[in-house]
Each structure stands twice: as structure tokens, then as C-alpha cells.
Amino acid sequence: MQTLQAQVGSAPHAVGDQTGKSVELAPGVALAGFTMRFERNEEIFAEEEEADFVYKVVSGAVRDVRILSDGRRQIGAFHLVGDVFGLECGETHLYSAEAVVDCEIALVRRSALDKAADQDGAAARKLWDLTSRDLLRLQDHMLLLGRKxxxxxxxxxxxxxxxxxxxxxxxxxxxxxxxxxxxxxxxxxxxxxxxxxxxxxxxxxxxxxxxxxxxxxxxxxxx
Amino acid sequence: MQTLQAQVGSAPHAVGDQTGKSVELAPGVALAGFTMRFERNEEIFAEEEEADFVYKVVSGAVRDVRILSDGRRQIGAFHLVGDVFGLECGETHLYSAEAVVDCEIALVRRSALDKAADQDGAAARKLWDLTSRDLLRLQDHMLLLGRKxxxxxxxxxxxxxxxxxxxxxxxxxxxxxxxxxxxxxxxxxxxxxxxxxxxxxxxxxxxxxxxxxxxxxxxxxxx
DNA sequence: CGTCCCCTTGAGTTATTTCAACACTCGTGG
DNA sequence: CCACGAGTGTTGAAATAACTCAAGGGGACG
Structure with missing residues (x-):
């Protein structure tokens, strides 16, 4: 299993400059990042993997995937252009993410994000808000899966x-x-x-x- | 529909002193609060209601409920003794909560919580972490509902x-x-x-x- | 032109629901 | 103390929504 860490290290997909590009994760929260390309069905990050980055869809679409040991699959969400994904509060990702079609994805280092949150209470609040919005969407989806x-x-x-x-x-x-x-x-x-x-x-x-x-x-x- | 606000105002259920009691929401995050009793099937808060409080189960059990217009019901979670629930990032509750059995519930004012989060970055992080843990549980549950x-x-x-x-x-x-x-x-x-x-x-x-x-x-x- | 992949459609099967009846527990009141 | 009724849980039989298996269609691409 190819890890993103390895990909970034050798940078087979990286495009654009890896230093200055600004990525807006939420209104008023913009951080330095870079972009990468992923082709259809390529894994962006894996379940259990260290959550060293946060992602935003620049073009294309992404799916969050959870798999049961016998292969049954559940997709938790689709992320379209402009959506932020892969933001974890804990250390590791809770699911894997894959490119639905060829994608351009912006990445921001988690460490930069933590630093911003520590310095700015409003930024910390907006990160919490992003997670909270995911939670709301998931609750709707739960109703769909359980009762529709x-x-x-x-x-x-x-x-x-x-x-x-x-x-x-x-x-x-x-x-x-x-x-x-x-x-x-x-x-x-x-x-x-x-x-x-x-x-x-x-x-x-x-x-x-x-x-x-x-x-x-x-x-x-x-x- | 009886609102919690009204209940607290007239305090038909309130027990204990409403001032000094300390409620530990997360390790290291303890705030002043008070306790209330709810009887079996009583509503603790309603969907769309202002989220002015955060709750913790002292005794009993609580269910999170979402209802479809035709009456179909989906329970999102059960909260047992020690669990914190009703913590929203936004202004309003996204679901309603009801007592599964007679309950004793500790309440903390949302305003007190916001103040603590503003002053203490670590506390803010722990609130985010609580939401994040809910998200993880919900993702497992989604897999259960969709594929098991x-x-x-x-x-x-x-x-x-x-x-x-x-x-x-x-x-x-x-x-x-x-x-x-x-x-x-x-x-x-x-x-x-x-x-x-x-x-x-x-x-x-x-x-x-x-x-x-x-x-x-x-x-x-x-x- | 052939192959691969994805989508659609049909026919039969099955897991779960629906409808219905009955059993158990627990208060309440005669 | 027993009878009653409401609420809750169990079980059976029939119905059905969704699944499985199987075949065929169509577009993309070499």
C-alpha cells in the first residue's frame, strides 16, 4: 500500500510550487499548501494512516470509503469541488479516501493547521465547525440508510x-x-x-x- | 412542546444546587453546572431548539432521535452513564434527545463552555475531540446500517x-x-x-x- | 474490429417486513 | 387477593422489497 507520505517524498504527482500556494479551508482560514493530482480510483489516504494533511478538492470528486473484512463496502460521503476532507481531530484517518475521477487536490499540512488553531481561537472554532457539519450530514445519511x-x-x-x-x-x-x-x-x-x-x-x-x-x-x- | 428553557425557569425537575456543582465534560474540562431529573420518555431537548446547554448522563440512559414526516424514526445513538451529549458547534440542536428511562442529567451552560474554550486552547481542542468521537461512532453505525x-x-x-x-x-x-x-x-x-x-x-x-x-x-x- | 468495462434488464430467490395473534409483567382498583 | 388493562415482547404465516444470478447492450479505446 503506497502511503501519501511516500508519494509526497518522491512527489510523483505533485504539481505547482510546494511552498507558497494559499488554500482556503474555511472562510477566513487560509494556509500555505500545495496541489497534487490523483487519477481515477487512486487512493488519496488510507484508513489508519497518519493524518498529516488536510485536503480540499480543486477539481474532480472524491469518495470516503469503509470496508468490511469480507469486502462489503460503504461510501460515507462524496466530496465535490470546494469541499474540504480528511480533517481529523485525532492522529489517524478513520476511513480511506479515493479519487472518483482524475482529481486535483490541494493539501495543507496538519502541523500548520494546529499552529493556526493554537494562535487563533476563531480559526480553531472554524475547524470544529467543519467537523460538526460533517456530523450533521452523516446524521441525515444515517436516517436515509436506516429508514428509507x-x-x-x-x-x-x-x-x-x-x-x-x-x-x-x-x-x-x-x-x-x-x-x-x-x-x-x-x-x-x-x-x-x-x-x-x-x-x-x-x-x-x-x-x-x-x-x-x-x-x-x-x-x-x-x- | 415544553422547552427546556421553560423547565429551567420554573425548575420543576431541578435538583441539587444550581450554582456550584462541577461537571466534568472531558478529562481536565470541568465547569459549573446543575442536575435535573427526567422521567422515562420525557424530551430533554428538541430538534431545531436553541442549544443553550450541554448535557452529561449522571444516571439512566438517553436516546438521540430523528423523525421523518411520516413517523419513521431513526435513533442515532444511546448515551449511558458518563456520556456527554447535546454538544453542538452551531446554534441549534440537530436532533432531539429523550430519556430512555428515568434519568438524572447534569447540565452546563453553553455560554460557560464557550468562555472556557476561548480562554483555553486545550479545552477548545477537547470539545472538538468530543464531536470528532461522535463522528467516528456515526461512521461505524453507517456501515452497520448500509451493509450489515x-x-x-x-x-x-x-x-x-x-x-x-x-x-x-x-x-x-x-x-x-x-x-x-x-x-x-x-x-x-x-x-x-x-x-x-x-x-x-x-x-x-x-x-x-x-x-x-x-x-x-x-x-x-x-x- | 474486438475487448473491456459499465450499465441495463429479466427471472427467480430470500431476508426482512407486515399483519395478526398470543404471552408476560406490572400496576391499579375492585 | 384477584381481576383487569395497558404496555411490551414473542411467534407464526403471508407478502414484498431488494438481492442474486445470468444474459445482453453500448460506448470507449487500442
Whole structure:
């Protein structure tokens, strides 16, 4: 397993200058960092690995992954352009992160972050706030996984994605059906069938499998 | 809906002195607070309510609850003696909390906490750490809800409960089957049947429905 | 043109839910 | 002291949502 530490050391992916580039982690919290490229399905960091960096998506998309010993997989979150991820309070990462598509990722050293938090109470508060926001999102997702039907899960997912992209109705999904299934706690077949059903019911249009247009009646399928 | 604010104002439940009692929220973080009693199924705070207090279980047990508009319920966590809950970074609570059984709860004013965090960087860090620990627990739970079978869910639940109580093998469950079902994303019937199955398979003994003794083969049902 | 990967669709299976009935415990009041 | 009722837990039988297995379609790329 290739560690990020090793990657940064030999810097096979590093682009841009490694010194001065400023990365804004939260409004008012900008720190020196650098950017790296990761290609589709490449691991950005692994579970149990030392959390020496904090990350922000510059382009592309990232998934948080947890795996059971027998291979069952659960995706905890997708991170899109502008999202910060991999911020841990403890020493190690609690899950692994992988590039959904080719990505450009900004990195900030954890040590720089700790220093900023120690000096500035407001900055410390904003870091806490980032973690707190993750917690909120996870609680919504827990409700989805514990209590919603396949139809509701897919509809919720599409609506959630649409509120994050630029346009109101057109959504493009960088991730595969397999990623969506592991995010929603379903199988790829169920996800595929549900997309088809939503299209038959005129709740969405699917120009292609990665491009979805939401119609207003989709909200009825959500809860 | 009776708000906590109102309760504290008229103090129908307040016991002990409301001034000097020290509550330890985390190792090294102790603040002045007071205690209140809540009876079984009483609401401690509600979703959307102002988060003016932080809470710690002195005796009894508490559940975090989220409800869908049609009544489907998901319990996000159980808090046992010693656990801190209701700590929000933002202004309002993201879920409601209810007493599973008659409870004694210690309360600390949020304002006192903020003051401590502003003055002491280490205290601020410990608050962040508390939120971070909640996040970790929730991620495990997400994997359970998304990818585990009913048998695995119940086994995981029992093992998790056993590591929190005093003794190694004997677990007592203060919560009803309905609470367990809403925590594990199952129905009460499935939970009940799974307990019966585990007992038939000699993975547990059930002297009564709230008292469970775990046998070592239970671990095999977990993942 | 062929291969690989991903997505879709169909048919049959199964885990879990739903609906229904019954058992147990524990107060309360006759 | 016993009868009653409410609340809670268990069990059975039938229904069903989602899964599994299997086959085929379509686009990207060499």
C-alpha cells in the first residue's frame, strides 16, 4: 500500500510550487499548501494512516470509503469541488479516501493547521465547525440508510447532488453506479432499476447514465 | 412542546444546587453546572431548539432521535452513564434527545463552555475531540446500517453495549425492543426473532428480555 | 474490429417486513 | 387477593422489497 507520505517524498504527482500556494479551508482560514493530482480510483489516504494533511478538492470528486473484512463496502460521503476532507481531530484517518475521477487536490499540512488553531481561537472554532457539519450530514445519511426505501434513497441522493452543483435541475454524476450503490446501501442493479423507474415516471430525464435532469415531481419521491 | 428553557425557569425537575456543582465534560474540562431529573420518555431537548446547554448522563440512559414526516424514526445513538451529549458547534440542536428511562442529567451552560474554550486552547481542542468521537461512532453505525444483515446488526449492538457496561459478559439493556429496532434500522419483530435465534444458537442467554449474557461465539456473528 | 468495462434488464430467490395473534409483567382498583 | 388493562415482547404465516444470478447492450479505446 503506497502511503501519501511516500508519494509526497518522491512527489510523483505533485504539481505547482510546494511552498507558497494559499488554500482556503474555511472562510477566513487560509494556509500555505500545495496541489497534487490523483487519477481515477487512486487512493488519496488510507484508513489508519497518519493524518498529516488536510485536503480540499480543486477539481474532480472524491469518495470516503469503509470496508468490511469480507469486502462489503460503504461510501460515507462524496466530496465535490470546494469541499474540504480528511480533517481529523485525532492522529489517524478513520476511513480511506479515493479519487472518483482524475482529481486535483490541494493539501495543507496538519502541523500548520494546529499552529493556526493554537494562535487563533476563531480559526480553531472554524475547524470544529467543519467537523460538526460533517456530523450533521452523516446524521441525515444515517436516517436515509436506516429508514428509507430504495426509491427514496435515490431521489434524496439526486436532490442532494443537485443542490451542490451549479445549475438547479441538471446534475452530472461523476461516480459509477457501483459508487452510488455503496453510498446508498443498495446494489447496482437496484440503483439502475430505480433510475429507470424514475425516468419512466417522468421524475427525471437521463440523456446519458451520468447526466440527469431533475423534474419537479421528483421531490414527491423524497421524504 | 415544553422547552427546556421553560423547565429551567420554573425548575420543576431541578435538583441539587444550581450554582456550584462541577461537571466534568472531558478529562481536565470541568465547569459549573446543575442536575435535573427526567422521567422515562420525557424530551430533554428538541430538534431545531436553541442549544443553550450541554448535557452529561449522571444516571439512566438517553436516546438521540430523528423523525421523518411520516413517523419513521431513526435513533442515532444511546448515551449511558458518563456520556456527554447535546454538544453542538452551531446554534441549534440537530436532533432531539429523550430519556430512555428515568434519568438524572447534569447540565452546563453553553455560554460557560464557550468562555472556557476561548480562554483555553486545550479545552477548545477537547470539545472538538468530543464531536470528532461522535463522528467516528456515526461512521461505524453507517456501515452497520448500509451493509450489515439483521443478525450482524444485533450482534454488533450487543458487543458494543457490552464494552460500555461494567462487566465483560452480562449486559443490561435499558431500552425497549422498539428503541433497538429504530437504532438498528430494523423492525421490532426482526429484533425479537434475532435475539431468539442467538439464544437458540447459544451465542447469548436471556434471563429476561432486558438482561443478556454474551457467550464468546457471539463474536462470530459480528463483522 | 474486438475487448473491456459499465450499465441495463429479466427471472427467480430470500431476508426482512407486515399483519395478526398470543404471552408476560406490572400496576391499579375492585 | 384477584381481576383487569395497558404496555411490551414473542411467534407464526403471508407478502414484498431488494438481492442474486445470468444474459445482453453500448460506448470507449487500442
Amino acid at each position: 426505501s430504495a426509491l427514496e434513497r435515490v431521489a434524496s441522493f439526486l436532490i442532494r447532488m443537485s443542490t451542490r452543483g451549479a445549475a438547479g435541475e441538471a446534475v452530472d454524476l461523476p461516480m459509477s453506479r457501483s459508487d452510488i450503490a455503496d453510498y446508498l446501501g443498495l446494489t447496482i442493479e437496484t440503483v439502475s432499476r430505480t433510475f429507470t423507474q424514475l425516468e419512466r415516471d417522468r421524475a427525471i430525464s437521463m440523456p446519458s447514465s451520468r447526466h440527469i435532469v431533475l423534474h419537479n415531481r421528483l421531490a414527491m419521491a423524497d421524504s | 444483515s439483521a443478525l450482524e446488526r444485533v450482534a454488533s449492538f450487543l458487543i458494543r453495549m457490552s464494552t460500555r457496561g461494567a462487566a465483560g459478559e452480562a449486559v443490561d439493556l435499558p431500552m425497549s425492543r422498539s428503541d433497538i429496532a429504530d437504532y438498528l434500522g430494523l423492525t421490532i419483530e426482526t429484533v425479537s426473532r434475532t435475539f431468539t435465534q442467538l439464544e437458540r444458537d447459544r451465542a447469548i442467554s436471556m434471563p429476561s428480555s432486558r438482561h443478556i449474557v454474551l457467550h464468546n461465539r457471539l463474536a462470530m456473528a459480528d463483522s
